[in-house]
Amino acid sequence: MGQKKNVKQIAKFLAYVLGRRPDEFGLVPDAEGFVKINTLLQALSEEPGWGFLRRAHLNEIIAVFPEPVIEIRENRIRAMNRGHLTQAPPAIIVSPQLFICIRRRAYAHVLEKGLCAAQPDRLLLSDSRDMAVRIGRRMDPDAVLLTVTVHAAQQKGVIFFKAGDSLYLADQIPLGCFSGPPLPKETTAMPSKPEKTPDRRVSAGSFFLDLGPKNGASPAKGKTRGGKGLSWKRDRKRLRKEKEKLRLKGDSSFALGDIWGEDG
Numbered sequence: 001m002g003q004k005k006n007v008k009q010i011a012k013f014l015a016y017v018l019g020r021r022p023d024e025f026g027l028v029p030d031a032e033g034f035v036k037i038n039t040l041l042q043a044l045s046e047e048p049g050w051g052f053l054r055r056a057h058l059n060e061i062i063a064v065f066p067e068p069v070i071e072i073r074e075n076r077i078r079a080m081n082r083g084h085l086t087q088a089p090p091a092i093i094v095s096p097q098l099f100i101c102i103r104r105r106a107y108a109h110v111l112e113k114g115l116c117a118a119q120p121d122r123l124l125l126s127d128s129r130d131m132a133v134r135i136g137r138r139m140d141p142d143a144v145l146l147t148v149t150v151h152a153a154q155q156k157g158v159i160f161f162k163a164g165d166s167l168y169l170a171d172q173i174p175l176g177c178f179s180g181p182p183l184p185k186e187t188t189a190m191p192s193k194p195e196k197t198p199d200r201r202v203s204a205g206s207f208f209l210d211l212g213p214k215n216g217a218s219p220a221k222g223k224t225r226g227g228k229g230l231s232w233k234r235d236r237k238r239l240r241k242e243k244e245k246l247r248l249k250g251d252s253s254f255a256l257g258d259i260w261g262e263d264g
Helices: 002-019 037-045 055-064 104-113 129-139 150-155 225-249 256-260
Strands: 070-073 076-079 097-102 123-126 144-149 167-170
Touching (some): 002 055, 055 070, 123 129
Antiparallel strands (some): 070 076, 097 123
Protein backbone atom coordinates (compact mmCIF):
# COMPACT_ATOMS: atom_id res chain seq x y z
CA MET A 1 0.00 0.00 0.00
CA GLY A 2 2.87 2.37 0.75
CA GLN A 3 4.17 2.20 -2.83
CA LYS A 4 0.64 2.62 -4.23
CA LYS A 5 0.12 5.71 -2.07
CA ASN A 6 3.42 7.15 -3.22
CA VAL A 7 2.40 6.70 -6.86
CA LYS A 8 -0.85 8.54 -6.14
CA GLN A 9 1.05 11.42 -4.58
CA ILE A 10 3.32 11.68 -7.60
CA ALA A 11 0.36 11.58 -9.99
CA LYS A 12 -1.47 14.28 -8.07
CA PHE A 13 1.61 16.49 -8.00
CA LEU A 14 2.23 16.09 -11.73
CA ALA A 15 -1.40 16.92 -12.51
CA TYR A 16 -0.91 20.21 -10.66
CA VAL A 17 2.46 21.02 -12.22
CA LEU A 18 1.48 20.24 -15.80
CA GLY A 19 -2.23 21.03 -15.78
CA ARG A 20 -2.60 24.00 -13.45
CA ARG A 21 0.53 25.99 -12.58
CA PRO A 22 3.55 25.12 -14.69
CA ASP A 23 4.72 28.73 -14.37
CA GLU A 24 5.36 28.18 -10.65
CA PHE A 25 8.15 25.85 -11.68
CA GLY A 26 9.50 27.92 -14.55
CA LEU A 27 7.80 25.75 -17.18
CA VAL A 28 5.93 26.85 -20.29
CA PRO A 29 3.98 24.13 -22.17
CA ASP A 30 3.83 24.33 -25.95
CA ALA A 31 0.62 24.84 -27.93
CA GLU A 32 -0.39 21.21 -27.28
CA GLY A 33 0.39 21.37 -23.57
CA PHE A 34 3.62 19.37 -23.74
CA VAL A 35 6.90 20.02 -22.00
CA LYS A 36 10.10 18.06 -22.43
CA ILE A 37 10.48 15.29 -19.87
CA ASN A 38 14.10 16.20 -19.13
CA THR A 39 13.09 19.81 -18.51
CA LEU A 40 10.28 18.70 -16.20
CA LEU A 41 12.52 16.40 -14.16
CA GLN A 42 15.19 19.09 -13.92
CA ALA A 43 12.64 21.66 -12.70
CA LEU A 44 11.17 19.29 -10.12
CA SER A 45 14.63 18.32 -8.85
CA GLU A 46 14.89 21.91 -7.63
CA GLU A 47 11.87 21.38 -5.38
CA PRO A 48 12.55 20.10 -1.85
CA GLY A 49 11.54 16.46 -1.53
CA TRP A 50 11.16 15.80 -5.27
CA GLY A 51 14.72 15.21 -6.35
CA PHE A 52 14.11 11.44 -6.47
CA LEU A 53 11.73 11.66 -9.44
CA ARG A 54 12.83 9.73 -12.53
CA ARG A 55 11.39 8.65 -15.88
CA ALA A 56 10.54 5.27 -14.34
CA HIS A 57 8.09 6.95 -11.96
CA LEU A 58 6.25 8.54 -14.89
CA ASN A 59 6.01 5.20 -16.65
CA GLU A 60 4.72 3.62 -13.45
CA ILE A 61 1.86 6.12 -13.24
CA ILE A 62 0.74 5.21 -16.74
CA ALA A 63 1.01 1.48 -15.97
CA VAL A 64 -0.79 1.59 -12.60
CA PHE A 65 -3.81 3.80 -13.30
CA PRO A 66 -6.51 2.81 -15.81
CA GLU A 67 -6.98 6.51 -16.57
CA PRO A 68 -3.58 8.13 -15.95
CA VAL A 69 -3.37 11.85 -15.31
CA ILE A 70 -0.45 12.27 -17.71
CA GLU A 71 0.34 11.43 -21.31
CA ILE A 72 3.80 10.70 -22.68
CA ARG A 73 4.83 11.01 -26.31
CA GLU A 74 8.44 10.09 -26.89
CA ASN A 75 10.42 12.68 -24.89
CA ARG A 76 7.46 14.94 -24.04
CA ILE A 77 4.81 14.88 -21.34
CA ARG A 78 1.55 16.71 -20.67
CA ALA A 79 -1.42 16.61 -18.31
CA MET A 80 -4.59 14.93 -19.51
CA ASN A 81 -6.69 17.65 -17.89
CA ARG A 82 -5.48 20.98 -19.26
CA GLY A 83 -8.63 23.01 -18.72
CA HIS A 84 -6.86 25.47 -16.46
CA LEU A 85 -4.15 26.24 -19.01
CA THR A 86 -4.63 29.25 -21.27
CA GLN A 87 -2.83 30.35 -24.40
CA ALA A 88 -0.38 33.16 -23.75
CA PRO A 89 -2.21 36.46 -24.39
CA PRO A 90 -0.46 39.80 -24.90
CA ALA A 91 0.54 41.01 -21.47
CA ILE A 92 0.05 44.28 -19.66
CA ILE A 93 3.28 44.47 -17.67
CA VAL A 94 3.33 46.45 -14.47
CA SER A 95 6.98 45.81 -13.63
CA PRO A 96 9.41 48.20 -15.36
CA GLN A 97 11.98 45.43 -15.67
CA LEU A 98 12.10 41.78 -16.69
CA PHE A 99 14.95 39.32 -16.35
CA ILE A 100 16.36 36.64 -18.59
CA CYS A 101 19.43 34.41 -18.52
CA ILE A 102 21.50 33.38 -21.52
CA ARG A 103 24.39 31.00 -22.03
CA ARG A 104 27.71 32.58 -21.15
CA ARG A 105 29.30 31.55 -24.42
CA ALA A 106 26.56 33.44 -26.32
CA TYR A 107 26.97 36.67 -24.37
CA ALA A 108 29.41 38.38 -26.74
CA HIS A 109 27.12 37.65 -29.70
CA VAL A 110 24.05 38.95 -27.81
CA LEU A 111 25.85 42.19 -26.96
CA GLU A 112 26.53 42.66 -30.65
CA LYS A 113 23.26 41.46 -32.21
CA GLY A 114 20.61 41.53 -29.48
CA LEU A 115 18.35 38.74 -28.25
CA CYS A 116 16.38 36.69 -30.75
CA ALA A 117 14.51 33.43 -30.13
CA ALA A 118 15.05 30.38 -32.31
CA GLN A 119 11.72 29.60 -33.95
CA PRO A 120 9.30 28.19 -33.00
CA ASP A 121 10.44 28.94 -29.45
CA ARG A 122 10.18 32.27 -27.69
CA LEU A 123 12.36 34.02 -25.17
CA LEU A 124 11.33 33.21 -21.61
CA LEU A 125 11.51 36.12 -19.16
CA SER A 126 10.43 36.63 -15.58
CA ASP A 127 9.67 39.59 -13.36
CA SER A 128 11.50 37.67 -10.62
CA ARG A 129 15.27 37.74 -10.67
CA ASP A 130 15.43 34.47 -8.71
CA MET A 131 13.13 32.66 -11.13
CA ALA A 132 15.14 33.90 -14.13
CA VAL A 133 18.35 32.62 -12.55
CA ARG A 134 16.68 29.31 -11.69
CA ILE A 135 15.56 28.82 -15.31
CA GLY A 136 18.92 29.96 -16.69
CA ARG A 137 20.95 27.51 -14.63
CA ARG A 138 19.08 24.61 -16.19
CA MET A 139 20.84 25.30 -19.48
CA ASP A 140 24.12 26.74 -18.17
CA PRO A 141 25.46 26.73 -14.58
CA ASP A 142 27.32 29.96 -15.44
CA ALA A 143 24.43 31.64 -17.23
CA VAL A 144 24.55 35.44 -17.57
CA LEU A 145 21.62 37.42 -16.14
CA LEU A 146 20.29 40.29 -18.28
CA THR A 147 17.92 43.03 -17.21
CA VAL A 148 15.35 44.06 -19.82
CA THR A 149 13.84 47.56 -19.77
CA VAL A 150 10.18 46.93 -20.63
CA HIS A 151 9.28 50.42 -21.84
CA ALA A 152 12.32 50.68 -24.13
CA ALA A 153 11.53 47.28 -25.64
CA GLN A 154 7.88 48.16 -26.21
CA GLN A 155 8.93 51.40 -27.87
CA LYS A 156 10.85 49.30 -30.39
CA GLY A 157 7.83 47.13 -31.13
CA VAL A 158 8.42 44.19 -28.79
CA ILE A 159 5.21 42.42 -27.73
CA PHE A 160 5.29 40.54 -24.44
CA PHE A 161 2.98 37.59 -23.88
CA LYS A 162 1.84 36.39 -20.49
CA ALA A 163 2.76 32.81 -19.54
CA GLY A 164 1.65 32.71 -15.90
CA ASP A 165 1.81 34.98 -12.91
CA SER A 166 5.52 35.79 -13.26
CA LEU A 167 6.58 34.51 -16.69
CA TYR A 168 6.52 36.32 -20.03
CA LEU A 169 7.39 35.45 -23.61
CA ALA A 170 8.86 37.55 -26.41
CA ASP A 171 10.24 36.89 -29.86
CA GLN A 172 13.18 39.26 -29.54
CA ILE A 173 14.80 41.96 -27.42
CA PRO A 174 16.66 44.55 -29.54
CA LEU A 175 19.91 46.25 -28.67
CA GLY A 176 19.55 49.14 -26.27
CA CYS A 177 16.71 47.44 -24.38
CA PHE A 178 18.74 45.30 -21.98
CA SER A 179 21.82 45.50 -19.82
CA GLY A 180 24.19 43.02 -18.27
CA PRO A 181 27.59 42.66 -16.60
CA PRO A 182 30.75 43.74 -18.42
CA LEU A 183 32.01 41.30 -20.98
CA PRO A 184 35.02 39.48 -19.52
CA LYS A 185 38.26 40.36 -21.25
CA GLU A 186 39.90 37.48 -23.00
CA THR A 187 43.26 36.86 -21.44
CA THR A 188 45.89 35.35 -23.66
CA ALA A 189 48.81 33.72 -21.93
CA MET A 190 52.19 35.12 -22.92
CA PRO A 191 54.31 32.45 -24.56
CA SER A 192 57.08 31.37 -22.25
CA LYS A 193 60.62 31.92 -23.44
CA PRO A 194 62.29 28.68 -24.48
CA GLU A 195 65.12 27.61 -22.26
CA LYS A 196 68.54 28.03 -23.77
CA THR A 197 70.22 24.75 -24.53
CA PRO A 198 73.88 24.21 -25.37
CA ASP A 199 74.68 24.39 -29.06
CA ARG A 200 75.18 20.75 -29.89
CA ARG A 201 75.19 21.10 -33.65
CA VAL A 202 77.65 18.68 -35.20
CA SER A 203 78.70 17.88 -38.71
CA ALA A 204 77.46 14.76 -40.45
CA GLY A 205 79.02 11.55 -39.19
CA SER A 206 80.24 12.97 -35.86
CA PHE A 207 79.03 12.03 -32.40
CA PHE A 208 79.53 12.84 -28.70
CA LEU A 209 81.01 10.59 -26.06
CA ASP A 210 79.73 11.10 -22.54
CA LEU A 211 82.67 10.11 -20.37
CA GLY A 212 81.32 11.67 -17.19
CA PRO A 213 80.15 9.63 -14.19
CA LYS A 214 76.56 8.38 -14.30
CA ASN A 215 73.81 9.22 -11.78
CA GLY A 216 75.88 11.98 -10.22
CA ALA A 217 78.55 9.55 -8.93
CA SER A 218 81.99 11.07 -8.34
CA PRO A 219 84.93 9.70 -10.31
CA ALA A 220 86.78 6.77 -8.73
CA LYS A 221 89.88 7.61 -6.71
CA GLY A 222 93.02 7.98 -8.71
CA LYS A 223 91.20 7.90 -12.06
CA THR A 224 90.95 10.80 -14.42
CA ARG A 225 89.56 11.16 -17.92
CA GLY A 226 91.87 9.64 -20.51
CA GLY A 227 93.56 7.26 -18.00
CA LYS A 228 96.40 9.67 -17.12
CA GLY A 229 95.84 9.13 -13.41
CA LEU A 230 97.11 5.53 -13.70
CA SER A 231 100.68 6.48 -14.86
CA TRP A 232 102.12 6.42 -11.33
CA LYS A 233 101.04 2.81 -10.92
CA ARG A 234 102.79 1.83 -14.10
CA ASP A 235 105.97 3.64 -12.93
CA ARG A 236 105.83 1.83 -9.62
CA LYS A 237 105.58 -1.58 -11.26
CA ARG A 238 108.46 -0.71 -13.57
CA LEU A 239 110.63 0.29 -10.59
CA ARG A 240 109.88 -2.95 -8.79
CA LYS A 241 110.96 -4.96 -11.82
CA GLU A 242 114.18 -2.97 -12.12
CA LYS A 243 114.96 -3.49 -8.44
CA GLU A 244 114.34 -7.22 -8.73
CA LYS A 245 116.71 -7.49 -11.71
CA LEU A 246 119.46 -5.60 -9.87
CA ARG A 247 119.05 -7.77 -6.78
CA LEU A 248 119.47 -10.89 -8.83
CA LYS A 249 122.66 -9.48 -10.40
CA GLY A 250 124.05 -8.71 -6.97
CA ASP A 251 124.32 -5.02 -7.55
CA SER A 252 123.60 -3.89 -3.98
CA SER A 253 124.66 -0.32 -4.65
CA PHE A 254 121.50 0.31 -6.66
CA ALA A 255 118.77 1.74 -4.55
CA LEU A 256 115.20 2.75 -5.13
CA GLY A 257 116.12 6.34 -4.35
CA ASP A 258 118.48 6.44 -7.33
CA ILE A 259 115.62 5.80 -9.70
CA TRP A 260 113.44 8.53 -8.18
CA GLY A 261 116.39 10.92 -8.15
CA GLU A 262 116.32 11.25 -4.33
CA ASP A 263 119.27 11.29 -1.90
CA GLY A 264 120.03 7.85 -0.32
